[in-house]
């Protein structure tokens with residue numbers, strides 16, 4: 591490990607990131623520039639109703655097309671943004687950009703859809719998070735009912751009480767809350783009861799072989815049933831094949847996302863999907 595004194599105090603980079611320290615410092619500067627120069631773009635992936643096949647919303651996923659390095663995967667630059675604290679600026683850009691796009695679609699006459707945004711632990715733990723979201727919604731003239739915030743279970747496991755308070759404030763505003771990547775963290779069904787959430791997103795690792803791997807199938811079934819007893823809707827991530835969708839339909843899963851319907855696409859291509867219905 592090598593230790594650095596960064597802007598936000600001590601930062602630790604592990605060798606397994608497979609990057610030299612100098613590369614990371616360089617990339618940090620470039621990410622800072624990318625956020626301010628708006629080199630980032632949002633792609634959108636539809637969320638589909640399992641029964642009707644209709645688009646019920648979308649998830650915004652950030653893309654960074656670096657002018658020299660090419661496409662940098664989110665796993666890499668989100669991790670970097672989290673380690674350097676840049677995630678605060680990045681997250682703010684994401685919410686603003688998603689709201690701006692929704693407003694544009696609304697003005698162009700498209701049916702208003704709910705947009706989901708991924709929120710990092712660092713963002714939700716800041717005590718100004720609720721106010722920031724409220725201000726952006728106000729500035730962009732976006733109804734809170736059209737915003738969905740996806741939070742991973744590990745994020746809410748840190749400072750749980752504080753997080754629940756923030757989540758209650760967001761819910762009171764009319765915002766939808768989703769737990770992302772469910773099943774991959776310190777999952778505890780007890781938290782389903784504790785957290786004021788609307789949607790549970792089952793991680794794609796369970797969905798991918800849910801219809802070939804009996805143990806995964808049982809886990810998915812149990813997750814869906816339990817979520818439903820708490821009045822929580824279930825979204826399956828990573829649906830790539832028709833068989834997976836059929837399995838989910840039999841299990842009364844509510845919504846799904848995945849390459850089977852569509853990959854995340856640029857806004858202009860998402861428009862085509864909205865037109866086609």
Ligand code: C2E
Nearest residue numbers: 651652664665668684708709710828829830847848849854
């Ligand atoms: P996530 O929020 O769980 O998003 C789902 C990921 O699965 C996306 O990867 C999406 O492209 C991919 N995916 C969707 N359907 C399928 C499928 O059928 N098969 C497979 N194999 N993959 C599928 P992506 O866009 O590379 O994003 C990776 C992760 O990076 C996201 O996972 C999220 O945790 C994070 N991320 C992306 N954008 C943002 C952002 O703006 N803010 C924050 N905090 N995190 C972000």
Ligand code: MG
Nearest residue numbers: 649708740770
């Ligand atoms: Mg997500």
Ligand code: MG
Nearest residue numbers: 770771791827
């Ligand atoms: Mg996920």
Ligand code: MG
Nearest residue numbers: 742770771793
């Ligand atoms: Mg994820």
